[in-house]
Amino acid sequence: MSDLRALLAQARPEPGARLEAPQTSLALRDLAGLTGLGSSRAALAGRNVMVRTERQITAAQALVELDGLARRIVLCPPDLAPEHLEHVLRTAEVDAVVIDAPDAALARTDAPLQTLGQPDTPLLPPPAPALETEWVLFTSGTTGAPKLVTHSLAGLTGAITPPQGGAPRPVWATFYDVRRYGGLQILLRALLGGCALVLSDAAEEFRDHLARLAGLGVTHLTGTPSHWRRLLMSPDATRIAPAYVRLSGEIADQPVLDGLRAMFPTARIVHAYASTEAGVGFEVTDGLEGFPQDFVGRPSPVELRVIDGVLHIRSPRAAFGYLGPDAPMLVDDDGFIDSGDMVELAGGRWRFVGRRNGVINVGGLKVHPEEVEAVVNSHPAVRMSLVRARRNPITGAVVTADVALIEPNAAASPEQKAALRASIMAMCRSVLPTHKAPATIRFVPDLAVTAGGKLDRFHD
């Protein structure tokens, strides 16, 4: 397979097609034909190169520069905690780092740093035969050190259909960060299609972002259901008129799909199921939540099966595996990946009902229930608690706690209940990030415990 720069050149981007960030932009033609690494290219050839940039646009540039040149690209997400950097550098055997700004967290590493500049130097001499660069992405949002997942460019681009000649080229935009799987998918769609892409910026006001999307004439816009709900609640939403609306990364429920249909009546609205490990699994185009019954078990390049209520996926777009000496196996003996996503069949439709490990997704931020339970249980009035997801139309889910008290009579009256609830919530907010603190608390006489003495998380 050709490297990313060659694929971009083959797409023959129009002169106006650019990667657009709030203060700066890059022409795709310059990305295809010029380099911002100058003589550093030679120093990065065949290396395991970490891309750790402040800005998305330089990360995108680095990917084009490094695919086919580096042995391995390790794409740092924006929120990698500095304390995990050492683990990542070691596990991925990083021996060079591309940056776009001074980075204090890298001060103690031995790996040589290369600062990426504007692409302004012609690629001379002609690039040597391209390497099959290995791409390393990070699993998102879990506590502890992130897992490193290895992909190939062929796998990452496997769900992308080639652009059709003659049709006007899309203007892509995404609310995601391109340094994560969901955003990277959109970057690759833009690069392989030679299309403009409007990048998000965490520091930008939502209203300014929308104004930029409108000004640049975005036609294809992607984000999580939480991103889209935020858009639906904005009076400026009508300034944009995307022809293609894509949701992924969280469960797309019927209200958000209906809200988008009402807001953008002529748009093609698609919700996709994808994960960093399994890649793009499938797309749903009928405007209904969940996915059709016959998706499971049908012959297809991407096969689905449901085992004990959990979705398993076998896909040519899946990752090769996890990186590192103690890494768990990614696929089972049949080549299927256990997604950990629980589904239920009703009325000919599979619907997502949560994560098997109980992890709660609050607007894209993940919460481990045990971490919250430990805090709730430290309240002097609490005997034990069960923390779980509660469906929510704004953030997909919020955290809720069922609490059993040491003295059940302590919450006999409504006033006592309210006071105790407020006291437990205040304690949680004082030690946990706001999205992890329970949004609601329910007092229960008792909590179910399994035969093994653990909290029964699946007891209704």
Add this chain to the structure above:
Amino acid sequence: MPDPQVHASGDGPSDASIRALVATAFEATAVDQQRDLQPLSDELLLLESGLDSLCFAIIVAQLEDELGVDPFSEMDDAFFPTTFGEFVRLYQAAAPDQAAA
């Protein structure tokens, strides 16, 4: 199970009491989340109220416990409110149905 703190009888709460309840939820959440809430008026844009998505999510969950209704998940026409007034009307429209059910 929602706590039937507001209306124990078959009659739904009045529009005025729902508005007061929603306003209280906004104010209490702003205090809890240490947010600077703008003065509440019908025209106040939700995204400029000082509250963020998590705040609105918390308000919707708590109001569901108090009123027994989540109008976002039950509405027939897809409609997301953009102002405080629209947010209140969503609950005013949904609450009596729930009480009658």
